[in-house]
Amino acid sequence: MADGSSVPVGAISSAGATTQRRSTLKRFSQRRSTIGFLLCLPLILLVAGFVIYPAFYAIYLSMLNKHMTKFIGLSNFTFLLKRHTFQLVIFQSCLFAVTSVVFKALIGFVMAHLMHNIPGKNQRIWRGLLLVPWVIPLALSTLTWWWMFDPSYSALNWLLNKIGIASVPWLGVGWIARFCTIAVNVWYGTPFFMIMYLAALKSVPEQLYEAAAIDGAGAVQKLLFVTLPMMRNIIAITVLFSLIVTFADFDIVRILTSGGPQDMTHVFATYAFQVGIQSGDIPLGAADSLFMFPILAVAAFFVLRGVTRRSKEIAA
Amino acid sequence: MRFTDSNRLTRRQALKVGAAATALPLVHIRSGRAAGKLSVAFWDHWVPDGNVIMRKQVDAWAKQHQVDVRADFITSNGQKNILTIAAEAQAQTGHDIEQFPTWEVHNHSDKLEPVDDVMQQLTGKYGPVNNVCEYLAKNKQGHWLAVPTSTGTQNKGPSARISVLKEKAGIDVQAMYPARPEYTAEQDNWTWDAHLKAAEACAKAGMPFGIGLGTTSDSVDTAGALFAAFGADLVDKDGNLTVKSDKVRQALEYGQKLVKFLTQDAVSFDDASNNRALISGKAALIWNPPSAWAVAKRDAPKVAADTWTFQAPKGPAGRFTPYLPFFWGIWQFSPNKTAAKELIAYLMQADNVQARCDAVAGYDIPPFDSMLNFKVWEEVEPPKGTVYNYPIRPFHKATPHIAASPAPPDIAVQIYNRGTMPTMLAKLQSGQSVDQVIAWASDELEGFTR
Numbered sequence: 001m002a003d004g005s006s007v008p009v010g011a012i013s014s015a016g017a018t019t020q021r022r023s024t025l026k027r028f029s030q031r032r033s034t035i036g037f038l039l040c041l042p043l044i045l046l047v048a049g050f051v052i053y054p055a056f057y058a059i060y061l062s063m064l065n066k067h068m069t070k071f072i073g074l075s076n077f078t079f080l081l082k083r084h085t086f087q088l089v090i091f092q093s094c095l096f097a098v099t100s101v102v103f104k105a106l107i108g109f110v111m112a113h114l115m116h117n118i119p120g121k122n123q124r125i126w127r128g129l130l131l132v133p134w135v136i137p138l139a140l141s142t143l144t145w146w147w148m149f150d151p152s153y154s155a156l157n158w159l160l161n162k163i164g165i166a167s168v169p170w171l172g173v174g175w176i177a178r179f180c181t182i183a184v185n186v187w188y189g190t191p192f193f194m195i196m197y198l199a200a201l202k203s204v205p206e207q208l209y210e211a212a213a214i215d216g217a218g219a220v221q222k223l224l225f226v227t228l229p230m231m232r233n234i235i236a237i238t239v240l241f242s243l244i245v246t247f248a249d250f251d252i253v254r255i256l257t258s259g260g261p262q263d264m265t266h267v268f269a270t271y272a273f274q275v276g277i278q279s280g281d282i283p284l285g286a287a288d289s290l291f292m293f294p295i296l297a298v299a300a301f302f303v304l305r306g307v308t309r310r311s312k313e314i315a316a
Numbered sequence: 317m318r319f320t321d322s323n324r325l326t327r328r329q330a331l332k333v334g335a336a337a338t339a340l341p342l343v344h345i346r347s348g349r350a351a352g353k354l355s356v357a358f359w360d361h362w363v364p365d366g367n368v369i370m371r372k373q374v375d376a377w378a379k380q381h382q383v384d385v386r387a388d389f390i391t392s393n394g395q396k397n398i399l400t401i402a403a404e405a406q407a408q409t410g411h412d413i414e415q416f417p418t419w420e421v422h423n424h425s426d427k428l429e430p431v432d433d434v435m436q437q438l439t440g441k442y443g444p445v446n447n448v449c450e451y452l453a454k455n456k457q458g459h460w461l462a463v464p465t466s467t468g469t470q471n472k473g474p475s476a477r478i479s480v481l482k483e484k485a486g487i488d489v490q491a492m493y494p495a496r497p498e499y500t501a502e503q504d505n506w507t508w509d510a511h512l513k514a515a516e517a518c519a520k521a522g523m524p525f526g527i528g529l530g531t532t533s534d535s536v537d538t539a540g541a542l543f544a545a546f547g548a549d550l551v552d553k554d555g556n557l558t559v560k561s562d563k564v565r566q567a568l569e570y571g572q573k574l575v576k577f578l579t580q581d582a583v584s585f586d587d588a589s590n591n592r593a594l595i596s597g598k599a600a601l602i603w604n605p606p607s608a609w610a611v612a613k614r615d616a617p618k619v620a621a622d623t624w625t626f627q628a629p630k631g632p633a634g635r636f637t638p639y640l641p642f643f644w645g646i647w648q649f650s651p652n653k654t655a656a657k658e659l660i661a662y663l664m665q666a667d668n669v670q671a672r673c674d675a676v677a678g679y680d681i682p683p684f685d686s687m688l689n690f691k692v693w694e695e696v697e698p699p700k701g702t703v704y705n706y707p708i709r710p711f712h713k714a715t716p717h718i719a720a721s722p723a724p725p726d727i728a729v730q731i732y733n734r735g736t737m738p739t740m741l742a743k744l745q746s747g748q749s750v751d752q753v754i755a756w757a758s759d760e761l762e763g764f765t766r
Contacts (some may be wrong), residue, residue, distance in 0.1 A: 066726070067426065083763050084756075111582075138569035149584075173746075237332065260531050260585035262742050277402050278395065278733040280423030280726075 060286035078285035092268040097246040100185040108193025116201045134191035142255040145184045174264035200234035238304040333557040352652050353384045357411040359468045360389040369675040377662045412650035416643045421745045422725035428461040435460040442684040448639050448718045449683045462645030465684035466669045470605035472638035475625045477487045480600040484521040485514035493626035495701025510739020511629040518600035519577035526599030529742040531735025537638035538603040540739035543567045561756050569751045571627025575745035583742040589614025606703045621698040626705040627714045631712045633706035639716035730764040
């Protein structure tokens, strides 16, 4: 091998070992991803079986006629939009979800601050107590509320009567019934906001407040220029999550009013149940429930876009 | 275990075993459950004894016919029975026999096995069933899609406090509807006008009628009986809107007067509110089956002893008592339809119907007129005869009625479940005019007839 093309024996064995190591690593990484995939597979199957399939099946159902024998395209949607009752349902769903979320966010924000300022062990006790509404199964707690609003045995009316005030038909008059459903939702959902905001508050570095204080910032300025900017992403994500859950709420309205009086508390889910299951028009019920999707998709788009933008700003 | 020479099978032994095995099929071994399996979803009866007697009857039939029967009792609380039916209809699997509430037979008519043969057998023996059963369980071609059952089937006429109606409204309900087969002059005077006067008198005395204006079935059935008494159909049998008729206007004008004497929260009543109103001693009269009386018997015995159940008042078009039947139907996907039909026919034999009716203190109303003479309605107390007039007897001159009929069932189910009629009354109570209410109902009904 005097032509210079010869390769030292040691070099060959070294290159071979590298190649071998690379392919082993490749196989290993492949194996890791395979294992990862296999580990995720149950979850993927669950999501596919219980989320993706039902979602597409609902879309398919919403495009059938009442007896599910004929494809009718978007007729169910256009029919619903023309109905006065359904227009009322859209208005009420938005009113119910937006009002509830705004109040939950505000009360949760105030409570988180109050909680943040309670020192040591006491804070844990209060935190535990205030989480109770969120921990009790919603159907059960709503039943308790229903008993308090009940026409015959209302505990609230009993109290009002004791102080000389006439009974209030809590669930019998449209706007009062709307107020009651929203109030129960706020009562139930506020602890979630509180706990999320509290976690966010605890992650704000103390030095920022100290620096702001040195610059002469007061309490309100600290809140506006330190706390709020640092919490914006958590606030946005919490509001989005709560908006989705509140829009899809069924239990509270179903148990308290069943959509009454005079359809004045119906939301998408309760109306879909009444039309689809009780009245035997499953395609129309499916179309009704799908109206939530575009509203939530738009909300999710704007909220998540804001979160991404702010995250990039922070990273930069 | 290893085979040794001592336990090895010899040729002679093998021949013996072979001969015995060959002979086996020739011997009829009557093992348990030889005739297959059957599963039934019954309605979970309000009265616990209702389930016990049903299970007993099913077990007796299963033993006799060597069928392995599984009986499930599904509650109507939270409408779990309707959800189960909807799920099984979609999945095309589940129970063989299902107990269908009022409108569910028509909702799933294309998935049910016709039961003309069972009905032919039963009507041949017990006579025809009432008009509501025919309306709810027969398809357009006249085929029976389910068998009307007594279990859970109820009338919802008035249940009133004897003393309150006597003292405040001057109506002796026991004299009007005595516990004997008699059409009294007072019955003839028991009209919707008399009902209105009594409602006014009782409301003024602080004991209003516990009539709901919500959208659950008790409210719907009462409103349905009122509209029917005025001949006020919202949609006729051919599916034409008739809501703008004089008769509907008459019914609403009457309703406008009646709602003034109902409580302001009548619109938030559900099916338990009227029961509670009676049991708590706050209401003079409710429209309900004797379940409220049965609970009062346990929780408020004095109220129970002062309660009397009777027929609906009469209107210009007649006397219509709300009637809410259940049905037993067989899914087309059932693999054991023959056994299912046999079980249904067995359960609808008069002695079985009577045993079940006795067990639930007369709550269940049989669909056959010939079965409306059971002793239980005479014997139940206190007070003796309190539910004698609960079943519609021939001398009552009353007609069983389901709200929203005679509209085609696919429209009627929406009128019923959306609570269109009580909502019309609720709108009157909130101050809307008759014209506004008719305009609203017309718009709603147009949507139902699409």
